[in-house]
Amino acid sequence: MSSTYGENLKLSIFGQSHGAGIGMTLDGIPAGLGVDLEALQAFLDRRAPGQGDWSTPRKEADKPEFLAGIVNGFTCGAPIAAVIRNTNTRSGDYENLKDCPRPGHADFTAQIKYGGFQDAAGGGHFSGRLTAPLCIAGGLCKQWLEEAGIRIGAHIIQIGEQTASRFDPLQPQLDQVGNFFPTLDADSADRFQAAIAAARTQGDSIGGMIQCAITGVPAGLGEPMFGGVESRIAQIVYGIPAAKSVSFGIGEETATLMGSDCNDAFAVADGKIVTATNRCGGILGGITTGMPVLFTVAVKPTPSIAKPQTSVSLSQMAQTQLQVKGRHDPCIVPRAVPVVEAAAAIAVMDMLLGNTQTTRRK
Numbered sequence: 001m002s003s004t005y006g007e008n009l010k011l012s013i014f015g016q017s018h019g020a021g022i023g024m025t026l027d028g029i030p031a032g033l034g035v036d037l038e039a040l041q042a043f044l045d046r047r048a049p050g051q052g053d054w055s056t057p058r059k060e061a062d063k064p065e066f067l068a069g070i071v072n073g074f075t076c077g078a079p080i081a082a083v084i085r086n087t088n089t090r091s092g093d094y095e096n097l098k099d100c101p102r103p104g105h106a107d108f109t110a111q112i113k114y115g116g117f118q119d120a121a122g123g124g125h126f127s128g129r130l131t132a133p134l135c136i137a138g139g140l141c142k143q144w145l146e147e148a149g150i151r152i153g154a155h156i157i158q159i160g161e162q163t164a165s166r167f168d169p170l171q172p173q174l175d176q177v178g179n180f181f182p183t184l185d186a187d188s189a190d191r192f193q194a195a196i197a198a199a200r201t202q203g204d205s206i207g208g209m210i211q212c213a214i215t216g217v218p219a220g221l222g223e224p225m226f227g228g229v230e231s232r233i234a235q236i237v238y239g240i241p242a243a244k245s246v247s248f249g250i251g252e253e254t255a256t257l258m259g260s261d262c263n264d265a266f267a268v269a270d271g272k273i274v275t276a277t278n279r280c281g282g283i284l285g286g287i288t289t290g291m292p293v294l295f296t297v298a299v300k301p302t303p304s305i306a307k308p309q310t311s312v313s314l315s316q317m318a319q320t321q322l323q324v325k326g327r328h329d330p331c332i333v334p335r336a337v338p339v340v341e342a343a344a345a346i347a348v349m350d351m352l353l354g355n356t357q358t359t360r361r362k
Helices: 039-049 090-100 107-114 122-125 128-147 186-201 231-235 251-256 333-353
Strands: 010-015 021-027 063-068 080-085 152-160 208-215 243-248 266-267 272-275 294-301 309-313 318-322
Touching: 010 231, 021 128, 039 128, 080 128, 090 107, 090 272, 107 122, 128 152, 128 333, 152 186, 152 243, 208 333, 231 243, 231 294, 231 333, 243 251, 243 272, 266 294
Parallel strands: none
Antiparallel strands: 010 021, 021 080, 063 080, 152 208, 208 294, 243 294, 266 272, 309 318
């Protein structure tokens, strides 16, 4: 099933952007794990719409209602189920999209796949709105992983042509990421927000890059070939609608180096094996080395823009001009940062549940 992820835990996402609600079920979680609902809401608020000039003006509280799986602040062993009610929808803005698909969006492919029976309002099940229930599951997994000494954080390293510094690959500065706008320094935040504002003024949108770090991961997690850590993380990250590429460590830069420059030399520190550098991003042969796991995600510009775009009328089989209505982000990157963290947390939690020697309850 395309809306289900996991081997040891099973995450299922349901709902449509403008339906009655969106939600998730999370099965396979042990009983007795603590749940901090206030911390979870704070995490969800980072992804919620309507936060600033870089975000869609659509306002949603994104407050989850838990239906099952949590009793008196702890998991009870039953599947966890939660729903977020949609309260601020304007479905009329999307009436024409079944006949005139948006360039860069799934309107056309959904029409072909489902023959017109898909929910086109707000993008339906293809909408970035579905990342909210992903963040419910990921926010819970982040809490449980932190109890096991594993931390996950992400920040923006690029908006358009503007770039910023990356994490220290040996000691990622997770605590330095800004709370209001997720960058490592104020100067980068200002430049990125200016680039987003310029795109909005032009009736356009802009993309960017997110870097994510996972610290405290034990060595030996993951499997070779198709069960590698890269595969497991990339699979769920590609479930984020705007994600277009995922790379680990120094990524494409490896193609430009000699082996002697690319390899990470092994060393001993504090009685354990470490690497002097971390170009591999904490993964060798699909298995964690014990060093921080680092990966980057390229996020495309929001396809729904105010500028007129060339499309076609499917009923008339003729080219036409499309003026997109509705409320959309000029840049989805800032709100995607916690979503990338959530995806990483779910992937790591799934792998840890298959490795009982490294799983620890609260």
